[in-house]
Amino acid sequence: MNLKEACPVLHFADLGDERGKLVVIEGGEAIPFEIKRVFYIYGSDATVVRGQHANRESEFVLINVAGSSKVRITDGESELIIELDKPMTGVYIPRMLWKDMYDFSPDSVLLVLASTHYDGKEYIRDYDEYLTEINRK
Numbered sequence: 001m002n003l004k005e006a007c008p009v010l011h012f013a014d015l016g017d018e019r020g021k022l023v024v025i026e027g028g029e030a031i032p033f034e035i036k037r038v039f040y041i042y043g044s045d046a047t048v049v050r051g052q053h054a055n056r057e058s059e060f061v062l063i064n065v066a067g068s069s070k071v072r073i074t075d076g077e078s079e080l081i082i083e084l085d086k087p088m089t090g091v092y093i094p095r096m097l098w099k100d101m102y103d104f105s106p107d108s109v110l111l112v113l114a115s116t117h118y119d120g121k122e123y124i125r126d127y128d129e130y131l132t133e134i135n136r137k
């Protein structure tokens, strides 16, 4: 899979002015799904690896609204590493890709927009199981 095409980096409009920056993300417009869930991750240090799962249903957009982190995305064959370090930039991750988030800066606030409500059953947390489900084993 061409992961750069599958997981585009998205650039959001800056509506800021002399009072400061303003970034607006409208579901279905700036990103390719309606937003059903928002969560954010902070207080993870540089030694922590988060994510480590694939989702059967959920699509995500990841944005470091402060600080920086990296996300490694794989389909079991190719690998894409994106550094997230701009509040106006995010990465879209479609369903059924494995992802790890790591290298969190001390001030990192990683905002995640999701296309679904939380359902633990749609998470694949075992890498071998993931490979089996995508028929690469």
Ligand code: TYD
Pocket: 037, 039, 041, 050, 051, 052, 118
């Ligand atoms: P986890 O999936 O490990 O977080 P991440 O992928 O960001 O590293 O989630 C940690 C815990 O929080 C786990 O018990 C599931 C729960 N959780 C929810 O209840 N709702 C959510 O939307 C998310 C992302 C996690």
